[in-house]
Amino acid sequence: xxxxxxxxSPAAVPSSSASSTLPAPxxxxxxxxxxxPGESDVYTTYDGTARPFPGNITGAVLNTTSGAxxxxxxxxxxxxxxxxxxxxxxxxxxxxxxxxxFVEAGFPNTTYERIQQIRDNEAGHLxxxxxQISTASIKPGPCQYAFPYDDPASYLVLQTIIEISSMAFxxxxxxxxxxxxxxxxxxAISATESRHNTWSLIDNWKSVPFxxxxxxxxxxxxxxxxxxxxWVVEGSCPSQNPVYPAPRQHLPxxxxxxxxxxxxxxxxxxxxxxxxxxxxxxxxxxxxxxxFHGVNNISVPFDTKHNSTTIPKEFEALGIIIxxxxxxxxxxxxxxxxxxxxxxxxxxxxxxxxxxxx
Ligand SMILES: *[C@@H]1O[C@H](CO)[C@@H](O)[C@H](O)[C@H]1NC(C)=O
Ligand SMILES: *[C@@H]1O[C@H](CO)[C@@H](O)[C@H](O)[C@H]1NC(C)=O
Ligand SMILES: *[C@@H]1O[C@H](CO)[C@@H](O)[C@H](O)[C@H]1NC(C)=O
Ligand SMILES: *[C@@H]1O[C@H](CO)[C@@H](O)[C@H](O)[C@H]1NC(C)=O
Ligand SMILES: *[C@@H]1O[C@H](CO)[C@@H](O)[C@H](O)[C@H]1NC(C)=O
Ligand SMILES: *[C@@H]1O[C@H](CO)[C@@H](O)[C@H](O)[C@H]1NC(C)=O
Numbered sequence: 077x078x079x080x081x082x083x084x085s086p087a088a089v090p091s092s093s094a095s096s097t098l099p100a101p102x103x104x105x106x107x108x109x110x111x112x113p114g115e116s117d118v119y120t121t122y123d124g125t126a127r128p129f130p131g132n133i134t135g136a137v138l139n140t141t142s143g144a145x146x147x148x149x150x151x152x153x154x155x156x157x158x159x160x161x162x163x164x165x166x167x168x169x170x171x172x173x174x175x176x177x178f179v180e181a182g183f184p185n186t187t188y189e190r191i192q193q194i195r196d197n198e199a200g201h202l203x204x205x206x207x208q209i210s211t212a213s214i215k216p217g218p219c220q221y222a223f224p225y226d227d228p229a230s231y232l233v234l235q236t237i238i239e240i241s242s243m244a245f246x247x248x249x250x251x252x253x254x255x256x257x258x259x260x261x262x263x264a265i266s267a268t269e270s271r272h273n274t275w276s277l278i279d280n281w282k283s284v285p286f287x288x289x290x291x292x293x294x295x296x297x298x299x300x301x302x303x304x305x306x307w308v309v310e311g312s313c314p315s316q317n318p319v320y321p322a323p324r325q326h327l328p329x330x331x332x333x334x335x336x337x338x339x340x341x342x343x344x345x346x347x348x349x350x351x352x353x354x355x356x357x358x359x360x361x362x363x364x365x366x367x368f369h370g371v372n373n374i375s376v377p378f379d380t381k382h383n384s385t386t387i388p389k390e391f392e393a394l395g396i397i398i399x400x401x402x403x404x405x406x407x408x409x410x411x412x413x414x415x416x417x418x419x420x421x422x423x424x425x426x427x428x429x430x431x432x433x434x
Contacts, residue, residue, distance in 0.1 A: 248297025
């Protein structure tokens, strides 16, 4: 305090770097600011191309109070960062395509409108998750995202994969939630994602809309969230954003090798680890590929010489199968997982064909 206390002390003078770390009280931390989800039709039928609220803000919303975070703040920070990815995926679709691009690619004349409406729902999720985070915690802001699609068909494949993967991490987050109200919100959100997915299966893919008696449960939600980091442009996030996901294991990611013909149950699966700087280190012990489908999992030996295994023939070829490499049968702890997860879309068949050829 050599320079005295108060606003004029050097520490309090906003410099460009200091000001970005000083909490800026903002209307956004007030849930009654802006359109309210469940009350405003902005989150259902807005049909513009400009980013809808709160997708039009940049930067993180800083905490306005100090003190202990609420019990599920970290969960909703993770979910809000994931939601920025999902919202941005739909917003990109709205900006890059129009009704005729989908029609010319053989999809219905309602597809573009639905993509806009789903984008609106996802904007509502952004606001709902912002509101679930207490004022003692930062609400993460948007980064830049690059998604692997180049035309309407590969966009809609990714759309289906994103929706069905979101079911998997939402079920996992249920296991982390501490408050009953958070669990109820997670169920309501996963039901909404499921409607988005069902619409696409019926209208776009003209396929059976169902995935069997249960969607796939994967217990370690943060690993699925970490998988979505591949779409985040490195270094593009607001500096105040917390690590995504927290905690982050940074597991090596994998894909079926190029030239894989089938990822149906019973197929041989050879994987390659896709991040050059992040490879698994196999030692002399048994490894398993653990496959999750519905509410069950099946472990199959993983051959670390050839990085090969077999997708269990027992599973129905519906919905998705999630595969991880683990050093314990059943991948009974999150620490036992050494690579993955890998999402293997099963139905409709056209989806896995486009997925394998892209
Ligand atoms: C975002 O949208 C809201 C609601 O339409 C509007 O009030 C606000 O000014 C917009 N903010 C920016 C930065 O464009
Ligand atoms: C925001 O959170 C940080 C870290 O917990 C804390 O140091 C800071 O005092 C909080 N800001 C306000 C305005 O209370
Ligand atoms: C739709 O997009 C295509 C391709 O990007 C473009 O050629 C066409 O003019 C657009 N149509 C309308 C109605 O904007
Ligand atoms: C959209 O397609 C449906 C059925 O294929 C058709 O009946 C309808 O007239 C089309 N609407 C427009 C606006 O083109
Ligand atoms: C299997 O993966 C490991 C770990 O990245 C790698 O060292 C090895 O070369 C791979 N084996 C084959 C046959 O590609
Ligand atoms: C996989 O299934 C086994 C056998 O039912 C179970 O003991 C294990 O906990 C399951 N693994 C996970 C990660 O849920």
